[in-house]
Amino acid sequence: MRFNLYIPILLIALVGCTKDDTEEESTELTYYRAAQADLRSGRYNDAVDKLQLLESRFPFGRYAEQAQLEIIFAYYRSAQPESARSSADRFIRLHPQHPNVDYAYYLRGMASFEEDQGIFATILSTDPTKRDPGAARDSFNDFSVLLQKFPESQYASDAQKKMKYLKNLLAESELDTARYYIKRGAYIAAANRGRHVFENFQGTTAVPDALAIMVEAYRLLDLRDLADQSFAVLLSNFPDHRSIDVKGNFVEDWATKRNGRSFLKIISFGLFG
DSSP, rough: OOHHHHHHHHHHHHHHHHHHHHHHHHHHHHHHHHHHHHHHTOHHHHHHHHHHHHHHOOOSSSSSSHHHHHHHHHHTTTTOOHHHHHHHHHHHHTTTTTTTHHHHHHHHHHHHHHHHHHHHHHOOOOGGGGGGTTTHHHHHHHHHHHHHTTTTTHHHHHHHHHHHHHHHHHHHHHHHHHHHHHHOOOOOHHHHHHHHHHOOOTTTTTTHHHHHHHHHHHTTTTHHHHHHHHHHEEEEEOOTTTTBBSSSSSSHHHHHHTTTOHHHHHHTTTTTO
């Protein structure tokens, strides 16, 4: 008889637990769907708030890990690169074996890539080689890690394309510094920059310019042998380069003449720089 009395109590307890679990899952799903609606509508800051609330209230829930991934995306799309990168680092640290961890690496690279584009590049169409290449270098490194760890990732192809662009960008940034050194009379530093590009950025459009800078810098240093060696490589590989005239001679002061408008001059509408 006592046993029979316990049966209804046990059933009530089980029904209560099932009801609580169902309600909890329903609440979690509600948060997640609301965050998805914000993402689709471009309300990324609102989406971050909802996703963070979901993660904090349901840390072991069905959507917790997905919420962490989508927080990275929301930060990236809302132009908050530092927050996107830190969120990506957190996800990678917590879930190194997650099936979508490659997406976290990709978004980390994209956050730096978009930061490098910058507001002035969009509005004023400035030369990106005139800016600090730090974000470009970070993005290149992030995409490199993605390709090393996940060569078969669905994001690998796009990462490779962006790395090609970034490699050219970094090489051109080095050349811009080399031209500045020549203009300032720091010829050894200019030659070293040119050699660095030639040795480390093969396959980029900057290589022939790097050789031309080396020729000019070595000539200014009166290092004729090094200048002749560099010019021979330039002439044999890039005979149509702008630093070579129709007679096959090197154009003097080529690197100095190649300097374009300065960034200061552009943003001040010609008043400065």
